[in-house]
Amino acid sequence: MAKRTIMAAGNWKMNKTPTEAVEFINGLKDIVTGCNSEVVTAVPFVCIPGAVEAAKGSNIKIAAQNVHWEASGAYTGEVSCEMLKDLGVDYVIIGHSERREYFGETNEMINKKARAILDAGMIPIICCGETLTQREQGVTAEHVRYQIKVALLGLSAQEVSELVIAYEPIWAIGTGKTATDEQAEEVCAIIRQLIAELYDNDVAEKTRILYGGSVNAGNAKALFSMPNIDGGLVGGASLKIDAFEKIVKHDQ
Numbered sequence: 001m002a003k004r005t006i007m008a009a010g011n012w013k014m015n016k017t018p019t020e021a022v023e024f025i026n027g028l029k030d031i032v033t034g035c036n037s038e039v040v041t042a043v044p045f046v047c048i049p050g051a052v053e054a055a056k057g058s059n060i061k062i063a064a065q066n067v068h069w070e071a072s073g074a075y076t077g078e079v080s081c082e083m084l085k086d087l088g089v090d091y092v093i094i095g096h097s098e099r100r101e102y103f104g105e106t107n108e109m110i111n112k113k114a115r116a117i118l119d120a121g122m123i124p125i126i127c128c129g130e131t132l133t134q135r136e137q138g139v140t141a142e143h144v145r146y147q148i149k150v151a152l153l154g155l156s157a158q159e160v161s162e163l164v165i166a167y168e169p170i171w172a173i174g175t176g177k178t179a180t181d182e183q184a185e186e187v188c189a190i191i192r193q194l195i196a197e198l199y200d201n202d203v204a205e206k207t208r209i210l211y212g213g214s215v216n217a218g219n220a221k222a223l224f225s226m227p228n229i230d231g232g233l234v235g236g237a238s239l240k241i242d243a244f245e246k247i248v249k250h251d252q
């Protein structure tokens, strides 16, 4: 079985102007040339054109942080998959806990978004993760399994083998309180096991499962070395070139 390529994905959230995005990508691209990880930056919608242009010819791929599932129509303020694809976007983050919490996104909506992203020829990065209360009450596995089960409804084995899942415990996001390597590994293994149940072992071995939640230059290596963790979805530490470089090059 071929080894899964580690992904270092930065989620900028609502940070950086289009000008700052271009400066950042220009600064990052030479530094990460030839690295072993797949490098992705998920930028705000308005930064996408400049980021794609700046990343041309480099090994940096550009992701969006959200999308609407409908092809077009009266959805004021929304952006379609075709629009993102046309700009040169490769990946789209969906189901981030901030979108679930502040914008009312449901598992069913995330499933529709995954379908639309795949139909448009892009790859979804599907986020899941439990609250601190859920962890303390011992329902983490059930909660995450349910989130992923609904998100994947109707997707083919081939599609699931190509997409990316990010396990992001909500209590670890932006708090500086990283899950231990073992806690992160345990849930990523549960997700892989679920994919094996829903599809088969071959699919489960191919799907990349990232950890997110206070990943930084100091903890990336140990986290990414766990057997079921295939990289990270990084918030705060992806906004500074030197910190993100160390995460990308965690194995060097």
Ligand code: 13P
Binding pocket: 011, 096, 168, 172, 173, 174, 175, 176, 212, 213, 214, 215, 233, 234, 235, 236, 237
């Ligand atoms: P932090 O790395 O800032 O904790 O954010 C994680 C995250 O939400 C990435 O999507």
